[in-house]
Amino acid sequence: MLFVLFALWIIALLLLIIDPRSSTMRWMSAVAFTGGIGALAAVLSENIIPYVKQTIPNPSVSELLFHIQATSSLLSYYGLPYSFAMLALQYNPSWPNQKTRTFLPYLLLLPPIACILLTPGYTEVMPITFPIVACWVVPYIVTGAILIASRKERLPGMQRTHLFTCLALLPPILCFAVLNYVMPSLGYYRMWIYHTWILALVVPFLIFTFFKYGFLGMRLLIERRKLDSTLRAITSGTAIMNHAIKNDVGKMRLFLEKMKQYAEETNQPELMLDLDVVMGASMHIRDMISRVHEQTQELPIRVSPVNMEELLIEALQSLTPYLSKVKLSLTISKELTLEIDRIQIAETLTNVLMNAVEAMPLGGELTVKGFMAKKNVVLEIRDTGIGMEKAVLKQVLEPFYTTKSGSRNNFGLGLAYCYSVMKKHGGSLELSSETNKGTSVFLTFPGSRRLST
Structure with a gap:
């Protein structure tokens, strides 16, 4: 006993x-x-x-x-x-x-x-x-x-x-x-x-x-808290790094301009070309860290009434060139209106929809629907693409993790950003996926954000 x-x-x-x-x-x-x-x-x-x-x-x-x-x-x-x-x-x-x-x-x-x-x-x-x-x-x-x-x-x-x-x-x-x-x-x-x-x-x-x-949702709670602390650390780190690199790049450009002027005055074309390469590299470093900072900075949400059907249609229209091989199904109440940050949720939807489309390079079905789950409002975005293995699924929300290694413009911050936006709205982002069967993304908003009609 x-x-x-x-x-x-x-x-x-x-x-x-x-x-x-x-x-x-x-x-x-x-x-x-x-x-x-x-x-x-x-x-x-x-x-x-x-x-x-x-x-x-x-x-x-x-x-x-x-x-x-x-x-x-x-x-x-x-x-x-x-x-x-x-x-x-x-x-x-x-x-x-x-x-x-x-x-x-x-x-x-x-x-x-x-x-x-x-x-x-x-x-x-x-x-x-x-x-x-x-x-x-x-x-x-x-x-x-x-x-x-x-x-x-x-x-x-x-x-x-x-x-x-x-x-x-x-x-x-x-x-x-x-x-x-x-x-x-x-x-x-x-x-x-x-x-x-x-x-x-x-x-x-x-x-x-x-x-x-x-158990009783505890593991999900711990994982979300761990992800929250990681995002906060990245937000602070990139802000400090962005400020420091901008200052140092500014100093580098100042001295490089002086060196370039000297090379012109002394007629050294080869040195001028080398200096142009160095200046381009310094600017590239500054641009890269600025873009990472833009995707991780803590932007306050500015809520307003947003019709979710209209917002989804706008997000899908922006992806029209990519939807030629995709069969689209949209099911959502015309009256569903939420108090949300229109810009940040639009960016979140675009991120998730783009991921779904990119997962179906040969075409497939894209299903978007909204429904009530207990007291919450859920948007489900489901594709019939390549899906993900369980090992990958566990990591996709982690900042800087990406499966698109061939893209120089992808930092692995898309879903981490989406998670952060949903968290700031008091909601959640969850994924379900099977290899070669597709992926479902669930964006859950608290029912308190729904405006009664």
């Missing part, structure tokens, strides 16, 4: 550290904490209290530890089902309606409070009245599990994360309900001793899925 205690409390602490502002993370942390406090009650009962009774003759110490054990046990028996029910409501906000969700947390508290007040008190033999408590705990956990499993995800990255969240979370919580409530109700007590074996399987799986695929 000591392993269960430390494993669950470490998980609870990590969840709070990673994203303390997320209500989903807080309730998941509460589930792990209340599970761990149940393990604390078991450790006190099985190990600590018997040892204290043998070594410390003072009965008040044993009595204090017994009260801690009783409180911990009750907190686990009543707190974990409630925490899991609240986690399910936060994780899948599509049900129930907002009005019901306001008072439902208080309504769900009534059964555990009634059991605490009206059923017999804690004893080591019978800590709770199992048949009565099971009548509300089992519906809480089963309904919560169904609610979590039934969450719909349209974005590919979140679909995979949701799948592994269900695999890591639901089996142990259902086993907890059976071992801690159903079996004791049937007369089979102390079944909680098997939690050690269950967690011995679950914890390694949880660690693996967290680092490989993500």
Whole structure:
């Protein structure tokens, strides 16, 4: 049980550290904490209290530890089902309606409070009245599990994360309900001793899925924060570099002009040609760093109402020369209007559309559509081009990573810039791709940016 205690409390602490502002993370942390406090009650009962009774003759110490054990046990028996029910409501906000969700947390508290007040008190033999408590705990956990499993995800990255969240979370919580409530109700007590074996399987799986695929969206959150810090570092670095290089190039041009004038006066045509080459190289360096800086600088967004159908049509019209071999499908509501920065989103759309077209050099289908996903507005841009391998897909948002190595004008900042723009709008950019089948890019805007018609 000591392993269960430390494993669950470490998980609870990590969840709070990673994203303390997320209500989903807080309730998941509460589930792990209340599970761990149940393990604390078991450790006190099985190990600590018997040892204290043998070594410390003072009965008040044993009595204090017994009260801690009783409180911990009750907190686990009543707190974990409630925490899991609240986690399910936060994780899948599509049900129930907002009005019901306001008072439902208080309504769900009534059964555990009634059991605490009206059923017999804690004893080591019978800590709770199992048949009565099971009548509300089992519906809480089963309904919560169904609610979590039934969450719909349209974005590919979140679909995979949701799948592994269900695999890591639901089996142990259902086993907890059976071992801690159903079996004791049937007369089979102390079944909680098997939690050690269950967690011995679950914890390694949880660690693996967290680092490989993500859990409750945590891996995506960490990757996005890492990308954000990288973009900020690049923004600051290129600004400093751009300023320094401009100053040094200015000095070089001043002295090169003087040297060129001297070469003209002394009739040295070969030296003049060499100086022209050096001047051209210095200007090329300045232009290159300026163009990198333009793609990484932090531009503030200036929002205004923008009709998304009109903006997409404009972006597609600018690419007309490249669309001759492409079959285009555009599906979006004519009334869809968002509060966004028109210029930056137009540049983002152009970047993504151009990537899609370049992925289909021999022609193909380009599908552009807008739809609602829960409370968000999503634009999907899908091509039937060459696609990307998984290894490439993981890196395409990283600044300076590019698959277009043959282009001197490509710095690998296109998708990084698009990601940055979507982040500044409170949204996200996600990709899904299969080799030789095509790529889908999902631009997600928070529903708060949508203007009602």
